[in-house]
Amino acid sequence: MEVLNDIAFQLDMDTLLARLHIDKESEDAKDIQHLVDHVAPLAKPKAVYEVSYIQYKDCDTVNIGGVTFTSRVLRVNLDKIERVFPYIATCGSELEKIVAATDDFMRRFWLDTVKEMALEAGRKYLSNYLKRKYALGQMSKMSPGAGSQDLWPIEQQKQLFSIFGNVENLIGVKLTDSFLMIPNKSVSGIYFPTEIRFESCQLCPRKECPARRAPYDKNLLEAKYL
Numbered sequence: 001m002e003v004l005n006d007i008a009f010q011l012d013m014d015t016l017l018a019r020l021h022i023d024k025e026s027e028d029a030k031d032i033q034h035l036v037d038h039v040a041p042l043a044k045p046k047a048v049y050e051v052s053y054i055q056y057k058d059c060d061t062v063n064i065g066g067v068t069f070t071s072r073v074l075r076v077n078l079d080k081i082e083r084v085f086p087y088i089a090t091c092g093s094e095l096e097k098i099v100a101a102t103d104d105f106m107r108r109f110w111l112d113t114v115k116e117m118a119l120e121a122g123r124k125y126l127s128n129y130l131k132r133k134y135a136l137g138q139m140s141k142m143s144p145g146a147g148s149q150d151l152w153p154i155e156q157q158k159q160l161f162s163i164f165g166n167v168e169n170l171i172g173v174k175l176t177d178s179f180l181m182i183p184n185k186s187v188s189g190i191y192f193p194t195e196i197r198f199e200s201c202q203l204c205p206r207k208e209c210p211a212r213r214a215p216y217d218k219n220l221l222e223a224k225y226l
Helices: 013-020 027-042 072-077 093-100 105-133 154-162 167-171 218-225
Strands: 002-004 046-049 052-057 061-064 067-070 083-090 139-142 186-193
Touching: 002 105, 013 027, 013 105, 027 093, 027 105, 046 105, 046 167, 061 072, 067 154, 072 139, 083 105, 083 154, 083 167, 093 105, 105 139, 105 186, 154 186
Parallel strands: none
Antiparallel strands: 002 046, 046 083, 052 061, 052 083, 061 067, 083 186, 139 186
């Protein structure tokens, strides 16, 4: 297991304003700049990962490092793979505390977007780090609860977290009774090497999803996973 807790984060103001749909010359932009000047230096994205080996596979289950997961899609994606990288990444509890301390709705929304960008920085760093350290080519990932519920049930966050022990002590992420993560801008899952890139979105028919990264592919679902 390795904890990455020294991840650099430089917030790009132009990108932030574009995401918030705010004009650079507006009064809001000045307020956001003041906010960023205060909170950006406090942002500490973090990640933890483990190098795990697949011990056995069944029809709809796969045992990774002694932990059994139930997901037909996960099992098929790992069919010819022996080594995988379970991970958890987060924007950091530092930003979570700042958000919790304000009751201004607009500031909370701005801060939430900063948290999202910090998380993206952490996840990108982790991905590049794994590729460099373990000489990996293209990777894909799956996360419990991503896409349709039946792809990989969110309840299996519990099994994923069990790989790392006390995640809150490691990187400040806590799993709730409903299997959501705090800070809310945190992600978990399994990275695995692949020749053909996979996104859970490809198997999810849900429309108008703001987080969609790939179009729904019914033919892929029927040909490979059913």
